[in-house]
Amino acid sequence: MSQPFFLAHISDLHIKAEGRLSYKKVDTLGSLQRAVAHLNALDPAPDAVVITGDLTDFGRDDEYAEVRVELDKLTLPWFAIPGNHDARPAFRRAFQDKSWFPHTGDFIQWTVEAFPVRLIGLDSTVPEQSYGELCAERLDWLRTTLAEQPSKPTVVLLHHHPFISGIDHMDRQNLRDSQPLAAVLAEAPHVQRVLCGHVHRFMVSQLGHAVVCSAPGTSHQVAPNFTPDGPAHFVIEPAGLLLHRWQPASGFTTHYLPLGQYEGPWPFYDKDGLID
Numbered sequence: 001m002s003q004p005f006f007l008a009h010i011s012d013l014h015i016k017a018e019g020r021l022s023y024k025k026v027d028t029l030g031s032l033q034r035a036v037a038h039l040n041a042l043d044p045a046p047d048a049v050v051i052t053g054d055l056t057d058f059g060r061d062d063e064y065a066e067v068r069v070e071l072d073k074l075t076l077p078w079f080a081i082p083g084n085h086d087a088r089p090a091f092r093r094a095f096q097d098k099s100w101f102p103h104t105g106d107f108i109q110w111t112v113e114a115f116p117v118r119l120i121g122l123d124s125t126v127p128e129q130s131y132g133e134l135c136a137e138r139l140d141w142l143r144t145t146l147a148e149q150p151s152k153p154t155v156v157l158l159h160h161h162p163f164i165s166g167i168d169h170m171d172r173q174n175l176r177d178s179q180p181l182a183a184v185l186a187e188a189p190h191v192q193r194v195l196c197g198h199v200h201r202f203m204v205s206q207l208g209h210a211v212v213c214s215a216p217g218t219s220h221q222v223a224p225n226f227t228p229d230g231p232a233h234f235v236i237e238p239a240g241l242l243l244h245r246w247q248p249a250s251g252f253t254t255h256y257l258p259l260g261q262y263e264g265p266w267p268f269y270d271k272d273g274l275i276d
């Protein structure tokens with residue numbers, strides 16, 4: 001049996017410069033440092049790490065400088081797409097030396113061909129806006145790119161959630177053209193996962209045949225308030241990452257791994273059997 005492919009997935013780093021706290025509360029840099037240490041310690045080591053946007057809090061060059069220092073500590077290959085808190089020009093300056101970075105076109109979109117699962121990163125950002133959009137040009141690029149390898153299992157990544165989370169203030173800024181995206185995916189049954197961020201929580205939804213997973217934030221989470229027109233609040237819950245495990249026969253299984261120190265592992269069994 002072939003070795004499983006492990007894809008680690010983090011999102012919404014929201015790094016600020018000079019040790020400043022996001023929203024005057026959240027130590028996002030310390031959280032990223034813990035996430036990087038956690039990723040580097042995973043055994044077996046994931047094949048790759050994907051980052052689904054909001055690498056910085058305000059899209060400033062000094063914030064990208066800080067995030068780059070930390071991401072360069074990863075001992076794993078990593079790939080990133082922008083989110084609404086990023087800014088394409090600064091994102092480009094920070095990462096254009098990376099092998100995956102596109103050198104043509106307005107959008108920061110790429111493919112990774114090195115693994116048994118193909119990765120396609122989409123740029124769903126709209127400058128100065130919180131909501132996401134793919135537009136005809138990006139959807140055409142996706143349709144063409146998907147058609148290049150119709151028999152290879154594929155993951156599509158974007159920042160904005162293409163579903164309704166039930167958290168109103170986030171759903172007012174979700175992906176605006178999720179139905180046109182669904183129409184593209186309907187022609188691409190080889191897309192086995194759609195991965196996103198933005199909602200700062202682990203959620204599972206569906207877009208056509210494809211399972212959609214949003215990653216938790218590496219630091220703060222969006223408060224799970226399902227009251228209509230509820231307030232835009234965040235909470236400090238355990239941060240986390242997703243680990244998507246894939247094998248040819250079984251496809252994807254997605255694991256949620258909380259970040260932090262917890263007790264265990266301890267055995268279920270001793271020499272007398274199940275411990276009573």
Ligand SMILES: [Fe+2]
Pocket residue numbers: 012014054083085198200
């Ligand atoms: Fe975010």
